[in-house]
Amino acid sequence: MNTAKHRWTFAPRFRRHAFGWRSQTPIKRIKEAVSEIKKVARKEPVVAAEGAVIFLEKVAAAIEHVDGSSGAIGTAVNNAIAALVPIIAEAPADDRLRERWLERLWQAVEDDDMPYLELLPEYWGDLCVKPEIASRWADKFIGTLRFLWNPDGPRGGWFKGTYACLSALYKAGRYAELIELVELDPHSWWSSRIWGARALAAQGKTDEAIRFAEATHDPYANPVSMARTCEEILLSAGLEDEAYSRYAMEANRKTTNLSTFRAVAKKYPQKKPAEILRDLVAHTPGEEGKWFAAAKSVGLYDEAIELANRTPCDPKTLTRAARDMASENPRFAAEAGLAALRWLVAGHGYDIIGADVSGAYRHTVKAAANAGCLPQAMPRIRALVEDASPDGFFATGILRKLLEHEPEVKGVL
Numbered sequence: 001m002n003t004a005k006h007r008w009t010f011a012p013r014f015r016r017h018a019f020g021w022r023s024q025t026p027i028k029r030i031k032e033a034v035s036e037i038k039k040v041a042r043k044e045p046v047v048a049a050e051g052a053v054i055f056l057e058k059v060a061a062a063i064e065h066v067d068g069s070s071g072a073i074g075t076a077v078n079n080a081i082a083a084l085v086p087i088i089a090e091a092p093a094d095d096r097l098r099e100r101w102l103e104r105l106w107q108a109v110e111d112d113d114m115p116y117l118e119l120l121p122e123y124w125g126d127l128c129v130k131p132e133i134a135s136r137w138a139d140k141f142i143g144t145l146r147f148l149w150n151p152d153g154p155r156g157g158w159f160k161g162t163y164a165c166l167s168a169l170y171k172a173g174r175y176a177e178l179i180e181l182v183e184l185d186p187h188s189w190w191s192s193r194i195w196g197a198r199a200l201a202a203q204g205k206t207d208e209a210i211r212f213a214e215a216t217h218d219p220y221a222n223p224v225s226m227a228r229t230c231e232e233i234l235l236s237a238g239l240e241d242e243a244y245s246r247y248a249m250e251a252n253r254k255t256t257n258l259s260t261f262r263a264v265a266k267k268y269p270q271k272k273p274a275e276i277l278r279d280l281v282a283h284t285p286g287e288e289g290k291w292f293a294a295a296k297s298v299g300l301y302d303e304a305i306e307l308a309n310r311t312p313c314d315p316k317t318l319t320r321a322a323r324d325m326a327s328e329n330p331r332f333a334a335e336a337g338l339a340a341l342r343w344l345v346a347g348h349g350y351d352i353i354g355a356d357v358s359g360a361y362r363h364t365v366k367a368a369a370n371a372g373c374l375p376q377a378m379p380r381i382r383a384l385v386e387d388a389s390p391d392g393f394f395a396t397g398i399l400r401k402l403l404e405h406e407p408e409v410k411g412v413l
Contacts, residue, residue: 006047010036014058021067027076030059034080041087049091052084053101056120060112068114077116085123095133102127102137109160121164122191125171134171141165142181149184166195175199190221194229201233209233227251235267244268249283257287261294273298281307289313292336296321301332308339315340315349315360322363330370334377337364338384345384345399347391357398 010033019026033055041048059077066073088101105127109117128134141161148159169178182196193216200209213230227250234243252263257280264276277300281291288310295304308318322337340360343349349356361381368377382403388396 006040006044006051008033008036008051008054010051011054011058014055014062016061017065018062019066021065023066023068023070023073023076026063026066027073030076030080033059034083037084037087045087045091046093046097049088049093049101052087053104055080056084056105056117057108060108060114060116063116064114074116078119081117081119081123085120085126089123089126089129095130098129098133102133106164109164115160121160121162122167124164125167125169128168128171131172134168135174138165138168138172138174141168142177145181146184149181149186151184151186163191166192170195170198170202173202175203188217190216190218190226193218194225197229197233201236204237206233206237206239223250224253240268240270244271249280256293257284257290258294258297261291261297265298274300274303277303286311292321293317296336301329305332305335305339308336309342312343312346312348313339315344315352316356318343319356319360319363322360322367326363326367326370330367331373333367334364334371334373337361337367338377338380340364341381341384341395341399344395345388345392347389347395349395352395354398357395358402361399361402 010029013029014033019029037048037051037055040051059080063073063077068074093101105120109115109120112118124137125134128137141159142165144159145162145165166178166182169175169181178199179196182192182199185192193212197209197213200206200212210230210233213226213233216226227247231243231247231251234240234247248264248268252260252267254260254263261276261280264280265271265273268276277291277295277298280294281288284290288307289312292304292308292313295301295307304321307313318336318340322333322340325333325336337360341364344352344357344360364377364381365374368374381399385396385399385403
């Protein structure tokens, strides 16, 4: 198949220095390029793999002048690499074509001075696909790496082929060499030791692999990456309970508590939601209120209310729950609304305006009326106002005015 005949929409957009310093447009173009390649991959995987190689050859030079201080453009490139590597690896290409791809990709890594492609070498074994190809590439790098990591050598030079070598050795199944090489790393960086842990695990040495990983003394290591690696090792060995108890809470940490909960629940379907929630809450002491949304999402309503009242919870989140559940589960909605009012009069919440306070009040009253507990809810609201913190003077003032019209509210409801 002649892959050169395909005309890629993204290719002309990624000419050298195509973008200025703003990152929004190049990030958009990167996402568009990945989407275009993925679409082609459904029907023409080899053509798509060629497109992925072209993109990776062009992207670093195209975005060289983009301001990367926020990390957004680097993240976009890393996400693109993670998405495109499987397309290249899974394409049914012969060895000759794959070697050409590898040579071109490595030249792109060598030419990248920023470096935006620094994540690509970590996938080198995957890109090689076959152990024999990976072994040949490992042989290209291993001499230089041994020299740099030799106790009697320079001990300080950086080599772009470091992680490509380790990845290739792993793919080639040269585990003993890999472990021996990683032990030479003068910095004991996690980014190199992770390959030693994987190599031990691949040989069925699960306990040794965990000890090797946990013996890493790298102050810059990502604890989530370390926990995730150990979790994967234990799961691969069929030790689900140990993986869960030791690493699941840290390994599956996401940007929000709700997404963290979902990640753990998906990976450990044998665990009951209440157990997962309890363990996650215990793992983050002092942040109990932040797990309200996770508890609500799986129907653990009693637990959600208890958590919302233990430590501060976003009043807007609680108000939305009061609004959305006022008909479906009015008693829960009323308690969520009362919790919202509690934190508002305590001065919590970000960018709170009058509509947030009045909305919390009205949704609470409506839910309480639906639940048939309005006579009990109103005294609780008044008590919150009377005991309000000075920090909540803004919300307290609005609630006092609303409470003056309590008879009218009762009549409406």
